[in-house]
Amino acid sequence: MTEPLFSPENTPTEEIPKLVKNQLQTLLENNNLEQAKSLLVSAQAVDIAEAIESLPESWQVIAFRLLSKEKAIDVYEHLDTTVQQALIEEFKRQEVIDIVGNMSPDDRVRLFDELPAKVVGRLREQMSPKEREKTALLLGYQENTAGRIMTPEYISLKENLTVGQALQQIKRLGKSSELVYYLYVTDKSRHLLGMVSLKDLVLTEPDTPLSDIITRDLISVSTETDQEEVARLIRRYDLIAIPVVDREARLVGVVTVDDVMDIVEQETTEDIYTLGAVQSEGDNYFQTNLIAVARKRVVWLMILLFTNTFTSGIIESQEDVLQERVALAAFIPLLIGTGGNVGAQSSTVVIRGLSTDQVRSLGFAKVVIREAIAGLLLGLMLGAIAMGWAYLLRKDLSVAIIVGSSLVAISMLASVTGTTLPFIFKFYKLDPALMSAPFITTVVDVLGVIIYFYIARLLLGL
Amino acid sequence: MTEPLFSPENTPTEEIPKLVKNQLQTLLENNNLEQAKSLLVSAQAVDIAEAIESLPESWQVIAFRLLSKEKAIDVYEHLDTTVQQALIEEFKRQEVIDIVGNMSPDDRVRLFDELPAKVVGRLREQMSPKEREKTALLLGYQENTAGRIMTPEYISLKENLTVGQALQQIKRLGKSSELVYYLYVTDKSRHLLGMVSLKDLVLTEPDTPLSDIITRDLISVSTETDQEEVARLIRRYDLIAIPVVDREARLVGVVTVDDVMDIVEQETTEDIYTLGAVQSEGDNYFQTNLIAVARKRVVWLMILLFTNTFTSGIIESQEDVLQERVALAAFIPLLIGTGGNVGAQSSTVVIRGLSTDQVRSLGFAKVVIREAIAGLLLGLMLGAIAMGWAYLLRKDLSVAIIVGSSLVAISMLASVTGTTLPFIFKFYKLDPALMSAPFITTVVDVLGVIIYFYIARLLLGL
Structure with a gap:
């Protein structure tokens, strides 16, 4: 090898993952295991994990075995479940004990969730009783709760120490x-009394009683608290970790900020998918096969298609109006499209407001009134433009007036719909994000054509 | 007072903010300043800040002055800029020195960004030269960069220590x-050499040379790194903080994970607003007045309305087809609505994939082909249903075939459009999220009617 090896000092941070990937591949191709080993010593665990994932399957275990014992655990925790599982098949008994037995309990639980029961059973047998017990504790809590994502490996101190x-x-x-x-800090029965930070311990004289520096007004969560709420509290109170207590207020674990950041990303993806009417299950969309993708999407599309059949039914029933003025057909997409966009805007701000608490202090009535007025203002502006455009296109004043006034009414109604539906969903404990752009657009389509034909009949005297 | 005072042990965590707010209000109304003071001792800074914000303006400074000096700084940092500014007007010279002079530099810079230049000038005069310099340093960097959000108050150690x-x-x-x-750990010219954690220091014997436990392969960012990239790195590498270096690789500051979590929330709101075609400026939407709200939204609506005028223009030009079969008009909203929804799904997964890097490893061509096939599959399923519905409604086989086959074509084209437009925006360094549901829906409206009438002419032999 004459090439200069991996040199992070001269590489921009965002290039490092690719560099590790390419160098590892090249070194393994040349069977240069010594240099590969030293590359892996200096690289970060998450970058190594990605590099290993990109290798052909037969090389993965070879690369993995170049890691030191301690780093191997860290890298293993960062691997995708499919690769973790493939490696387990290759592992010798001792490797299982060294790696799976030494993972953090919360990462291990995430792995066990994905593995077939038979494999989990075999792994469990090879773990120490203590680790087995920790895993069982976490697996006893519901998914997406503090109990499931916490680590039981925290340090608790007694109050009477210096x-x-x-x-x-x-x-x-x-x-x-x-x-x-x-x-x-806990009492004899493990009840949570308070907290000290390592910072305070280091900055305080050693003979000070611990009880002098304990923070007693502590933010904590219960094992059943939803993981999104855990994330919200850690962010709100600028914490590095939050203690988890059971029903008897005994300390059972801790959730750390780094785990919470991953949860926040995953929840954001889920929210955004829901907003786009894509069903999500937290896995990587671009690695899912196409049949699964189509299945995930078609459910929502069917519901929306069903809703849209009302639109065609309504238009069908108004054929006499269209026979009278076939020109009216030309403006249907413009009216319901614009109405849908106004509704989508309202639902977007309301859905986000509901999930960030901004709406809570205002209350439903005030928000609806606000959005109704906003919808009216927007409708007036857009209606004037649409009216002008309709007149230019048809030179027919009655058509122009029907189009303009319909848009004002549709706009206001779209705002109110876009505001109300997320609230109703929230009230019935459903995810408000389901009432997002695609759904609101479709509902407004139905309402829009009803309003349009009603106004047309009124003004045409039909 | 006979009521039991604030007792966090018995209160669920999510109720505490409201409790602090109500109790503070009641105690001030009864002029019970002593109890108010002791309430504030045990409450969290962010909860106190919210409680003060909800008080009538004349009481805010009274409540604020009940705080201890140290806590006052902390609470002040959590207040809304408008309240911070109102308090500054009331502050005496000494209070400015005590509070504004002792805020963390990054929070102070955020305050100065919002205040009128005259007020900033006056405040600056009252600060110590050292604090003035720190503030000037941060203000020298661009908004939304690591330089602007970092704190210069870190501890650096020399390598030759034990x-x-x-x-x-x-x-x-x-x-x-x-x-x-x-x-x-830095050298004499402040070049960043590595890092030690307080954990390692505490766990290591005191006479060990520091150089034995330094981590040298360090993730760092430059002062110009975008704040979203800073957040991504902290999450990827599970960090509590990330060092910031200048062009000469000298350590100038540190960004901490708690600041990053606030940035992530703010950026998520901006992304979601953009996805819903709402212009965002990072402020609280529900506190903005309605004229500003309408102005923020109308720009996008006008663009979308303009795009939709093509739809009506196209339908208008096809009036002969509609004269021939007026029944075709009934299915326009269903076809373009469903097409819009399929397109919205594709753009949602692509936009999110672009912002979380999932798409990067796949590349444009593969993603487009994937989505085109998904669109075709969805189109076939939905087209069959739509055809059945059209036949039921009209008992006209040619109309049913036109509707069904149009939906297959529209679905596929919508998927491709929803995939391609975000990529094009990304390529031209624009925000891909602008190509979201509302925009895709509108573009698909135009494409949809063209396809529909083209197929209708073909099958009707017009």
Whole structure:
């Protein structure tokens, strides 16, 4: 090898993952295992995981075995479940103990969730009783709750220590703990009394009683708290971690901010998919096969298509109006399209407002009135333009007036619909995001043609 | 007062903010300042800030003055800019020094960004030269970059220390530093050499040379890195903070994970607003007045309305087809509506994929082919249903065939459009999210009627 090896100092951060991937591939192709090993020493676990995922399957285990024991655990936690599973098939008994047995319990639970029961059973047998118990504890809680995503590997201190004694204890226990920056203080029955930060411990004289520096007014969650709520609290209170207590207020685990950031990304993707009427299950969309993709999407499309059959039914029933003025047909898409867009805007701000709490303080009535007025204002502006356009196109004043006034009415109604439907869904504990652009657009299509033909009949005296 | 006072132990976490708000209001109404003071001692800064914001303006400064000096800074940092500004008007010279002079520099910069230049000038005069310099440093960087959001208050250590000496230095400097969990190691000219965590320092014997435990392969960003990229890196590498270096690779600041979580929420809101064709400027939508709201929305609606005038123009030009079979008019909304929904689904997954990097590894061509096939599959399923419905409604086989086959073609084209437009926007460095449901729906309206009438002419032999 004459090429200069991996040199992160000179590489922009965003290029590093690709660099690791390419270099690892090249080194393995040339069977240069020594250099591959030293490349992996300096690279970050998440970059190594991505590099291994991109290798042909038969090379994955070879690359993985170049890692030091400690790093192997870290890299393994970052791998996709499919690759984790493929590696498990290759693992020897000792590797299972070393790696799966030493993963953080929360990552292990995520893996077990995906593996076939038979494989989980076999793995469980090879783990130490202590690790087995930790895993069972987390698996006992519902998915997407604090209990399921927490780690039981925290350090708890007793209140009667001095700061120096507390630091000694952390020195003893710190290695096997995922989080040492927040230390939780509990009584004999593990009830949560308060917290001290490692910062405070380091900055305080060693002979100070621990009880002098305990923060007692603590934000905590229960094992059943939804993971989105956990994320919201960590963000709101600028925390690095949040303690999880059971029904008896005993400390059972901790959720850390890095796990929460992954949850936030995953939940955002789900929200955005829902807003686009795509059913999501948290997996990588672009790695799902096309039949599954079509199946995921077709359900919503069918519901929307069904709703849209009303539109054609209504227009069909108004054929006499169209016979009278066939020109009216030309403006249907423009009217319902614009109405749909106005409704989509309202539903967008309301859905986001409901999920970020901005709406909570205002209340339903005020929000609807606000949006109705906004819809009216927009309708007046857009209606004037549409009227002008209709007159230019047809030189028929009655058609122009029908189009303009319909748009004002549709706009206002679209705003109110776009505001109300998310609230109704929220009230019935359904996801308000389901009432997003595609759905609102379709509902407004139905309402729009009713209004349009009603106004047409009125003004044409039919 | 006979009521039991604020008792967080018995209150569910999500109720606490409301409780603080109500209790503070009641205590101030009864002029019970002593109890109000003790309520504020135990409450969290962000909850106090919200409680103060909800008070009548004349009471805000009274409530604020009940806070201890240290807590006052913390609460002030959490207040809305409008309230911060109102309080500044009331502050005495000493309060400005105590509070504005002691805010974290990054929060101070956010405040200065919003205040009138005259007020900023006056405040600056009252600050210490050191704080003035820190503020000027941050204000020198562009908005939404790492330089602007970082804090210059980090601890840097020299490489030749022992672990014990490093801990001594942290004890001296820790109080005035925002972050002590990651300590950065620099050389004499402040070049970033590596990092040690406070965890490693505490867990290592005091006489170990610091250089033995330094992590040298460090993820860092430059002052010009976009804040979204900063957030992405902190999440990817599970960090608590990320160091910021200038062009000469000298350490100038640190961005912490709690600031990043706020940025992620703000950027998500902006993305979702853009997806719903609402222009966003990062402020609270529900506190903006209605004229501003209408102005923000009307721009996109006008563009969409303009696009939709083509739809009516096209239908108008095909009036001979409609004269021949007026029944065809009934299915226009159903066809273009469904096409719009299929297109919206494609654009949703592509837009999200572009912003989470899932698409990057696949490339444009593969994604388009995937979506085209998905669109075809969906079109076949939906087309069959639409054909059945059209036949039921009209008992006219030629109309039914026209509707069914149009939907297959529209569906496929909508998928391709919904996939391609975000990529084109990305290529021209525009926000792909602009090509979202409302826009795709409107474009598909135009394409849809063209396809529909083309197929109708073909099958009717016109």
